[in-house]
Amino acid sequence: MAPRGIGFRVGIAAFTCVLLLVSPRGQSGTPQPDAAVEAMVSQVSTDRLVETTTALAGIPTRFSPTSGCATAGAAIYSFLSRLGIAVEYESFRYNSARVPVATAGRNVVASLPGTAVPERVLVLGAHYDSFSNNQFKVAPGADDNASGVAALLEIARILSRRRFALTIRFVAFDAEELGTFGSEHAAGLAKRRLETIAAMLNLDMIGYSAGGNRTLAIVHDRNSRPIARLFVQAASRYRAGVETVERMNVKWARSSDHASFWAAGYPALSIIENNPDNNPHYHHTSDTPDTLDFAFLTAVTRATLAAAATLAGGEQAPTDDRTASLRDRPRPECPRASR
Numbered sequence: 001m002a003p004r005g006i007g008f009r010v011g012i013a014a015f016t017c018v019l020l021l022v023s024p025r026g027q028s029g030t031p032q033p034d035a036a037v038e039a040m041v042s043q044v045s046t047d048r049l050v051e052t053t054t055a056l057a058g059i060p061t062r063f064s065p066t067s068g069c070a071t072a073g074a075a076i077y078s079f080l081s082r083l084g085i086a087v088e089y090e091s092f093r094y095n096s097a098r099v100p101v102a103t104a105g106r107n108v109v110a111s112l113p114g115t116a117v118p119e120r121v122l123v124l125g126a127h128y129d130s131f132s133n134n135q136f137k138v139a140p141g142a143d144d145n146a147s148g149v150a151a152l153l154e155i156a157r158i159l160s161r162r163r164f165a166l167t168i169r170f171v172a173f174d175a176e177e178l179g180t181f182g183s184e185h186a187a188g189l190a191k192r193r194l195e196t197i198a199a200m201l202n203l204d205m206i207g208y209s210a211g212g213n214r215t216l217a218i219v220h221d222r223n224s225r226p227i228a229r230l231f232v233q234a235a236s237r238y239r240a241g242v243e244t245v246e247r248m249n250v251k252w253a254r255s256s257d258h259a260s261f262w263a264a265g266y267p268a269l270s271i272i273e274n275n276p277d278n279n280p281h282y283h284h285t286s287d288t289p290d291t292l293d294f295a296f297l298t299a300v301t302r303a304t305l306a307a308a309a310t311l312a313g314g315e316q317a318p319t320d321d322r323t324a325s326l327r328d329r330p331r332p333e334c335p336r337a338s339r
């Protein structure tokens with residue numbers, strides 16, 4: 001019997017309720033777990049993550065200029081619409097050395113309006129286009145980046161049933177693999193509109209664990225260090241089941257969509273497996289769902305949901321910097337195209 005509820009293709013209308021997030025602090029100063037956030041974290045479904053990752057990777061290619069990418073964008077649009085939140089395409093044009101002609105791209109953007117400070121926006125993002133050694137025909141991109149989109153949609157499914165102090169914007173970016181064009185468009189638009197982006201969390205390559213090493217890198221720049229601290233604390237506080245390591249602006253994590261937000265002056269994090277260069281299927285036709293560790297993807301989704309709910313609830317990122325940069329040692333650069 002087929003599973004019921006919202007699949008990647010089958011949805012139900014979301015119900016809404018007001019969520020008041022409070023975070024009483026323990027004697028150590030560390031906020032205590034919030035029961036509502038705990039309940040949301042417990043709703044993360046491995047089956048749904050498998051379903052969405054498999055559906056996206058089942059499209060022969062999501063290389064941005066192909067019809068497969070448009071199919072993926074439409075499926076993401078449809079999924080978010082069924083959650084009962086406002087969704088739109090943001091279209092843009094770009095020129096890339098990898099494509100012979102000027103090309104159109106489109107981000108899929110859904111918004112959950114904030115209740116207390118709607119002008120402050122938390123952006124959760126993941127690119128949905130893919131790349132490979134045969135990108136016009138076969139580019140399943142399961143780890144890169146069906147995994148990130150699956151997490152994004154699972155978090156949207158759960159968070160959209162509630163309301164938060166801040167506005168939450170879910171963005172599936174196009175044309176990341178050709179030069180982060182989708183996120184450049186989105187970050188530039190936010191800047192021109194003088195928007196306040198409280199934080200941007202970028203999910204890109206979060207499903208592969210080399211040799212069962214389930215360590216997640218939280219990559220930040222100087223401006224984003226407090227957000228990284230909050231993420232790590234939230235992952236621990238809500239027992240997400242993933243080990244996190246903070247890294248300061250490492251070169252192997254620069255070429256993805258968070259960097260567009262850094263460039264626009266906004267705090268942003270790269271949420272990424274540590275180290276993605278360990279994935280031998282990266283940018284190859286062999287990047288398929290059977291190579292992924294879905295328990296790891298589930299844990300990363302839980303951690304990101306916990307951090308997002310905490311940030312969107314209005315909790316301030318910690319300012320205590322005493323433990324900063326203990327883990328910030330740069331890794332050797334691996335020159336690569338965009339993740």
Ligand SMILES: [Zn+2]
Nearest residue numbers: 144145204339
């Ligand atoms: Zn990527």
